[in-house]
Amino acid sequence: MGGGVRRFKRKFQKKKKTEAPEENGERRGYKDIIRDNEEFVKYYKSQNILPDEEWDRFMEYMRKDLPASFRISACSSAEAKRLLEIVQSDFFAKLVAPEEGGETPEIKNLLWYPNNMGWQLDLTRKDIRRFESYFRLHNFLMSETATGNISRQETVSMIPPLLLDIQPHHKVIDLCAAPGSKTAQLIETLHGDEAIAPGFVVANDLDNSRCYMLVHQAKRLSSPNCIITNHDASSMPNFMVPDKDGALKVLKYDRVLCDVPCTGDGTLRKNADIWVKWTPGHANNLYGIQNRILKRGLELLEVGGRLVYSTCSLNPVENEAVIFRMLFNAKGAVELINVSDQLKGLKYRPGMTKWIHTSKDQEQLMERAASSGYSTEECGLEKCIRLFPQDGNTGAFFVAVLVKKATLPWEAELRVGDDEKPKPKRPQKEKRRDVRGYREDPFVFFKGDEDIWKSMESFYALEGLDPKCLLTRCLVGKKRHIYMTSPAVKELVDLNQDKIKIINTGVKVFSRCDNKRMRCEFRLTQEGLFRIEAHIHARRIALPEKDLVTLLENHDPNNPPHITSFTEETQKLCEGVDEGSCVLDHDGTFKISIVGWRGGKSLRAYISKDDAMHYLRLFGVDTSRYDVNKFKKDDNASLTSDSKISSIDDKGDSGENSCEEDDKESKKLKTDGDSNKDIGAAIAVDSTENQNNSVG
Numbered sequence: 016m017g018g019g020v021r022r023f024k025r026k027f028q029k030k031k032k033t034e035a036p037e038e039n040g041e042r043r044g045y046k047d048i049i050r051d052n053e054e055f056v057k058y059y060k061s062q063n064i065l066p067d068e069e070w071d072r073f074m075e076y077m078r079k080d081l082p083a084s085f086r087i088s089a090c091s092s093a094e095a096k097r098l099l100e101i102v103q104s105d106f107f108a109k110l111v112a113p114e115e116g117g118e119t120p121e122i123k124n125l126l127w128y129p130n131n132m133g134w135q136l137d138l139t140r141k142d143i144r145r146f147e148s149y150f151r152l153h154n155f156l157m158s159e160t161a162t163g164n165i166s167r168q169e170t171v172s173m174i175p176p177l178l179l180d181i182q183p184h185h186k187v188i189d190l191c192a193a194p195g196s197k198t199a200q201l202i203e204t205l206h207g208d209e210a211i212a213p214g215f216v217v218a219n220d221l222d223n224s225r226c227y228m229l230v231h232q233a234k235r236l237s238s239p240n241c242i243i244t245n246h247d248a249s250s251m252p253n254f255m256v257p258d259k260d261g262a263l264k265v266l267k268y269d270r271v272l273c274d275v276p277c278t279g280d281g282t283l284r285k286n287a288d289i290w291v292k293w294t295p296g297h298a299n300n301l302y303g304i305q306n307r308i309l310k311r312g313l314e315l316l317e318v319g320g321r322l323v324y325s326t327c328s329l330n331p332v333e334n335e336a337v338i339f340r341m342l343f344n345a346k347g348a349v350e351l352i353n354v355s356d357q358l359k360g361l362k363y364r365p366g367m368t369k370w371i372h373t374s375k376d377q378e379q380l381m382e383r384a385a386s387s388g389y390s391t392e393e394c395g396l397e398k399c400i401r402l403f404p405q406d407g408n409t410g411a412f413f414v415a416v417l418v419k420k421a422t423l424p425w426e427a428e429l430r431v432g433d434d435e436k437p438k439p440k441r442p443q444k445e446k447r448r449d450v451r452g453y454r455e456d457p458f459v460f461f462k463g464d465e466d467i468w469k470s471m472e473s474f475y476a477l478e479g480l481d482p483k484c485l486l487t488r489c490l491v492g493k494k495r496h497i498y499m500t501s502p503a504v505k506e507l508v509d510l511n512q513d514k515i516k517i518i519n520t521g522v523k524v525f526s527r528c529d530n531k532r533m534r535c536e537f538r539l540t541q542e543g544l545f546r547i548e549a550h551i552h553a554r555r556i557a558l559p560e561k562d563l564v565t566l567l568e569n570h571d572p573n574n575p576p577h578i579t580s581f582t583e584e585t586q587k588l589c590e591g592v593d594e595g596s597c598v599l600d601h602d603g604t605f606k607i608s609i610v611g612w613r614g615g616k617s618l619r620a621y622i623s624k625d626d627a628m629h630y631l632r633l634f635g636v637d638t639s640r641y642d643v644n645k646f647k648k649d650d651n652a653s654l655t656s657d658s659k660i661s662s663i664d665d666k667g668d669s670g671e672n673s674c675e676e677d678d679k680e681s682k683k684l685k686t687d688g689d690s691n692k693d694i695g696a697a698i699a700v701d702s703t704e705n706q707n708n709s710v711g
């Protein structure tokens with residue numbers, strides 16, 4: 016996947032403010048915000064969201080900062096298992112322990128999250144960032160996140176993807192996907208242990224800049240099964256796919272996620288500025304778009320498929336009212352289901368069946384429903400899930416799981432192709448957005464007769480890798496990177512790229528390397544290796560653990576380990592591999608393969624610092640000497656210069672010649688090296704401050 020964009024960076028760096036919005040002409044820091052709002056209390060008391068006796072505890076939790084939480088998300092289950100052991104070990108307990116005395120914060124396993132992979136710390140993200148005693152924990156979380164082996168995600172945000180019950184063959188669409196923590200979870204679940212899954216995930220967002228946060232997420236997970244699109248979800252265009260006879264038909268999805276834009280008052284613990292901005296009117300403004308997105312989501316859903324609707328709002332107007340309206344209009348074609356079986360160990364409350372209708376539109380709907388004998392009780396609104404902060408020390412959240420039982424009443428009225436016609440509500444705005452949004456380079460798939468392909472095929476002895484699933488982002492000239500998609504994604508892109516605004520797809524599997532001593536122009540990439548490793552039958556060196564650790568600890572490209580630093584067996588194996596890119600394998604407690612570089616007299620691991628640290632941790636090597644303490648800059652200077660661990664990915668890319676289009680792409684989507692860290696930083700800021708896109 017291509018990475019981030021300068022424009023995107025600028026936009027989100029601007030948001031890196033520590034100040035809350037103005038109030039009475041004064042700017043205030045977040046810490047100065049008074050975590051109270053009379054209107055909020057009055058409104059929610061009148062909506063009766065909780066019994067009176069629980070109100071104080073609820074407010075007490077709403078005012079506290081949110082604890083940090085994460086999921087273990089390594090691609091291989093063996094690596095995930097080993098990481099789990101680390102999280103459960105004394106090593107991790109020490110990272111979490113405060114330096115001088117004090118109680119060690121709890122490391123809580125989220126019992127309802129499958130395979131013990133979900134964790135919540137009794138520490139806030141701010142604590143981890145700000146206190147020196149947690150700098151090792153911070154480094155651990157940041158570096159394992161960068162390599163896609165853990166995903167930092169709010170606890171309640173893990174629930175919607177889980178309830179979609181995704182299988183590898185599912186066609187999934189995430190309609191409002193950015194910044195993408197749920198998309199990441201969808202992709203991980205789709206893959207399971209499979210390098211290439213038969214299904215796919217379409218991740219869509221209206222906001223062009225936020226789409227590049229999705230690019231970053233997908234790149235982190237190196238998935239060939241994901242497509243990122245940029246459309247208004249309420250008029251999401253249809254993808255066309257061939258039916259059994261080869262004729263084109265509209266694609267229907269097995270799973271749809273509608274994590275809709277909302278007031279976000281469930282995120283008050285994280286976004287304290289909402290205390291200042293909150294008014295009861297916000298929810299009414301969003302009710303329309305929330306309904307339209309849900310309606311379109313249900314239209315895109317296959318009969319028999321499952322849709323999850325979620326918000327980080329407490330407001331029944333954005334939650335139960337939207338679900339009720341859809342159930343009423345669907346006339347039995349859609350059913351709300353009970354998913355308590357999937358959430359054992361999670362404390363939550365049932366959906367509300369009564370609320371105050373705050374707009375004319377809702378009042379009229381309720382009157383119509385009542386006169387036709389349809390009630391909120393009858394449609395089973397209590398099957399919705401409400402999460403409150405005081406129950407699990409989380410944010411507040413709402414989730415409803417719907418199943419499509421039959422074609423929707425209004426779908427039957429549509430003639431074939433009708434729902435394809437664009438329904439521009441505000442044509443001027445659409446037009447402006449297209450012009451302002453970045454114009455993506457084309458997705459050019461290989462035909463299989465390219466010289467580049469033949470050279471790679473013979474150099475790496477590639478077997479069973481379909482060249483038609485490889486693509487570049489330029490039509491002419493030298494190709495810089497080669498990406499790979501799954502066959503299903505290739506078909507979707509081929510058939511729909513003229514009509515659908517596809518921002519990105521594919522995992523980078525090869526990169527140009529103009530090293531004259533290598534017989535092939537393209538080197539392997541670490542991010543793509545897991546997906547193609549099984550097809551590579553040459554240039555592989557099997558290493559004992561000792562040699563692998565030597566490589567991981569010494570992967571400075573300027574000072575690669577001499578061949579003689581390795582065991583005799585390894586030295587012999589090296590003789591059979593001439594200069595250039597290669598695969599370094601180890602099959603011990605668990606199996607790993609990393610990209611290497613065979614030099615004239617040396618051998619080195621061709622991976623980033625974060626990847627090297629990850630593998631060293633898995634092998635139980637003490638990595639503390641590589642930990643940079645950002646609080647002690649002077650000490651770090653000597654540590655960094657001593658350290659043999661450095662980021663080397665840039666080295667492989669330097670001095671490349673590339674076609675104009677790809678140069679443009681690389682500037683736009685700078686994927687490797689330092690720029691990536693900046694993008695990561697921008698995203699970290701965004702996901703803390705804007706993850707739930709509150710209206711403000």
Ligand SMILES: C[S@@+](CC[C@H](N)C(=O)[O-])C[C@H]1O[C@@H](n2cnc3c(N)ncnc32)[C@H](O)[C@@H]1O
Nearest residue numbers: 191192193194195196197221222247248274276
């Ligand atoms: C609550 S956030 C989604 C969070 C995301 N699902 C996640 O877990 O990271 C809502 C997103 O909806 C997007 N959005 C707002 N209106 C939209 C629309 N009409 N169509 C598609 N996306 C929309 C916003 O740009 C925002 O990124």
